[in-house]
Amino acid sequence: MTARPATSGAARFALIALAIGFLALFLLLPLVAVFAEALAKGFGAYAAAIAEPDALAAIRLTLLVAAIAVPLNIVFGIAAAWAIAKFDFPGKTVLTSFIDLPFSVSPVVAGLIYVLLFGAHGWFGPWLRVHDIQIIFAVPGIVLATVFVTFPFVARELIPLMSEQGRDDEEAALSLGASGFQTFWRVTLPNIRWGLLYGVLLCNARAMGEFGAVSVVSGHLRGQTNTMPLHVEILYNEYNFVAAFAVASLLALLALVTLILKSIVEWRFDYQRGGAGH
Amino acid sequence: MITVNGLSKRFGAFPALKGIDLDVRDGEFLALLGPSGSGKTTLLRIIAGLEFPDAGRVEFNGEDVTGLKVADRKVGFVFQHYALFKHMTVADNVAFGLSVRRRGQRPPKAQIRARAEELLELVQLGGLGHRYPAQLSGGQRQRVALARALAVEPQLLLLDEPFGALDAKVRKDLRRWLRQLHGRMGLTSIFVTHDQEEALELADRVVVMDRGAIEQVGTPEAIYMAPESAFVSDFVGESNSLPVTVTGGRAHLFDRPIDVALNGAIDGAARLAFRPHDVSVCGERVGCLPLLVTGVYRSGGEWRIEGEVAGIDRTIEIDVSAAHPAPDIGTRLGVRIERARLFQTGEQP
Numbered sequence: 001m002t003a004r005p006a007t008s009g010a011a012r013f014a015l016i017a018l019a020i021g022f023l024a025l026f027l028l029l030p031l032v033a034v035f036a037e038a039l040a041k042g043f044g045a046y047a048a049a050i051a052e053p054d055a056l057a058a059i060r061l062t063l064l065v066a067a068i069a070v071p072l073n074i075v076f077g078i079a080a081a082w083a084i085a086k087f088d089f090p091g092k093t094v095l096t097s098f099i100d101l102p103f104s105v106s107p108v109v110a111g112l113i114y115v116l117l118f119g120a121h122g123w124f125g126p127w128l129r130v131h132d133i134q135i136i137f138a139v140p141g142i143v144l145a146t147v148f149v150t151f152p153f154v155a156r157e158l159i160p161l162m163s164e165q166g167r168d169d170e171e172a173a174l175s176l177g178a179s180g181f182q183t184f185w186r187v188t189l190p191n192i193r194w195g196l197l198y199g200v201l202l203c204n205a206r207a208m209g210e211f212g213a214v215s216v217v218s219g220h221l222r223g224q225t226n227t228m229p230l231h232v233e234i235l236y237n238e239y240n241f242v243a244a245f246a247v248a249s250l251l252a253l254l255a256l257v258t259l260i261l262k263s264i265v266e267w268r269f270d271y272q273r274g275g276a277g278h
Numbered sequence: 279m280i281t282v283n284g285l286s287k288r289f290g291a292f293p294a295l296k297g298i299d300l301d302v303r304d305g306e307f308l309a310l311l312g313p314s315g316s317g318k319t320t321l322l323r324i325i326a327g328l329e330f331p332d333a334g335r336v337e338f339n340g341e342d343v344t345g346l347k348v349a350d351r352k353v354g355f356v357f358q359h360y361a362l363f364k365h366m367t368v369a370d371n372v373a374f375g376l377s378v379r380r381r382g383q384r385p386p387k388a389q390i391r392a393r394a395e396e397l398l399e400l401v402q403l404g405g406l407g408h409r410y411p412a413q414l415s416g417g418q419r420q421r422v423a424l425a426r427a428l429a430v431e432p433q434l435l436l437l438d439e440p441f442g443a444l445d446a447k448v449r450k451d452l453r454r455w456l457r458q459l460h461g462r463m464g465l466t467s468i469f470v471t472h473d474q475e476e477a478l479e480l481a482d483r484v485v486v487m488d489r490g491a492i493e494q495v496g497t498p499e500a501i502y503m504a505p506e507s508a509f510v511s512d513f514v515g516e517s518n519s520l521p522v523t524v525t526g527g528r529a530h531l532f533d534r535p536i537d538v539a540l541n542g543a544i545d546g547a548a549r550l551a552f553r554p555h556d557v558s559v560c561g562e563r564v565g566c567l568p569l570l571v572t573g574v575y576r577s578g579g580e581w582r583i584e585g586e587v588a589g590i591d592r593t594i595e596i597d598v599s600a601a602h603p604a605p606d607i608g609t610r611l612g613v614r615i616e617r618a619r620l621f622q623t624g625e626q627p
Contacts, residue, residue, distance in 0.1 A: 175349070179349075
């Protein structure tokens with residue numbers, strides 16, 4: 001290896017300093033501010049803000065929505081990725097672009113789509129009213145909007161991975177007499193497990209943190225249709241800063257935990273890929 | 279006995295196979311040899327049941343299996359890139375075929391484990407069962423893949439470019455070893471390769487394919503010594519080719535008659551094909567092919583001479599004994615074609 005030019009040392013230092021400075025200013029500082037504000041009036045006030053019934057309801061609703069949306073998107077994501085990566089069929093490229101739709105469309109529009117479909121004046125509104133089914137301004141609408149905006153995470157993660165792996169392993173399993181289910185459970189799933197887990201983490205983080213789409217369909221009924229992000233906004237608008245930041249700190253904690261898990265998964269994922277030999 | 283009848287397959291507009299007929303004898307080691315795109319892998323995959331034909335039949339011992347899935351055909355399949363399950367140990371890989379059997383047909387766990395170990399011994403990997411595929415070399419991985427395929431006691435072993443991902447030395451060793459293993463087990467086996475040396479060394483019979491059709495089926499000896507088409511002559515072994523004309527029952531290389539069997543060629547354009555070593559040096563006498571020497575290389579005990587045939591813009595390669603002094607580049611050399619084959623090219627003069 002030849003010696004590096006003398007200037008590269010300075011350039012490298014400048015780049016690293018810039019990157020760290022930027023991260024500190026735009027990411028670390030706000031994060032610290034969240035926890036500082038939340039604990040501004042002591043730990044007692046912090047605990048009380050979280051234990052407040054409406055806050056607890058928001059936490060419960062957020063967990064419920066994620067518990068429905070994430071498994072659904074695991075199933076949809078695997079099915080879509082499997083179809084796209086392992087089979088050739090007409091309309092494949094169209095399906096692939098459709099998967100990206102929730103990323104490319106504004107979350108507000110995503111929410112409005114459901115209002116248009118299921119709202120009182122929407123396409124299915126009259127029918128729903130007759131049958132006494134409430135979707136918009138109720139939990140089903142929140143779940144639908146969340147499923148919509150979080151759909152791409154699992155599929156996006158799996159499509160390149162499954163394409164790269166090809167069909168050899170599945171064909172080998174089938175040729176050895178395995179059924180379709182055995183092949184999926186014992187060969188395909190272990191092959192994609194780290195990629196899948198990575199996708200699930202991102203999907204979950206977004207499902208719990210989604211604001212725009214959920215805000216449109218929720219109706220903001222305290223203790224009923226408020227998720228954590230919506231609850232934070234309401235508290236903030238009421239100048240109840242300690243409570244707002246207390247709930248926000250929970251979301252920030254979720255982000256941190258997700259980041260740590262993501263790093264661990266990434267590390268395992270690379271290890272598995274690197275050690276696989278092909 | 280495996281019988282393939284009128285097999286055709288298209289991928290979109292591309293005809294991968296065009297009416298293939300083939301018999302595979304019990305216990306034989308058959309090579310499907312051809313360039314990429316010749317349809318050899320497609321044929322193998324259809325025999326396996328991994329792909330299904332548009333037309334035609336596949337029979338195993340007289341029983342029609344054309345519509346049967348791979349799982350129901352009792353075939354072992356070995357992939358070019360091994361396709362080992364990387365999250366399982368080597369022993370679990372080998373045991374996979376037995377462990378997925380339905381309850382009732384599945385042997386007890388201890389018996390499966392013993393069988394896996396026995397097969398690993400067979401492929402000379404005894405004691406490595408606890409390792410993961412990533413901890414093995416390429417040659418070892420391919421032997422694990424073979425043991426895994428053998429575990430289900432297939433009636434037919436299919437190998438898709440089994441040595442394709444290995445380096446030259448390992449490839450040679452593994453192929454000798456596989457030849458011996460086949461000799462001991464006598465399991466009917468078909469393998470796909472684009473490497474003619476591999477096909478000629480390993481196989482009892484070779485099927486040469488080109489553009490979705492079979493060009494020739496025969497022993498390695500017959501394929502090499504008596505190619506039946508210009509394609510086989512070009513593809514298998516080294517070969518020179520010169521344009522000739524057939525008139526009045528004789529072949530002419532630019533108006534000079536050449537002694538060669540007509541091989542059924544009628545009057546018109548034809549190609550004269552001959553191997554580099556089927557040529558002798560004959561000085562400047564009349565009746566010799568005049569060659570302008572453009573290159574001389576030492577190759578073993580012979581000179582490999584590249585030369586331009588005077589009068590036509592064609593380069594040929596010949597081997598002459600190194601007992602002669604090497605001819606200088608730029609000099610003329612008279613050569614005589616001792617053995618050649620003639621192939622009708624189709625186009626008429």
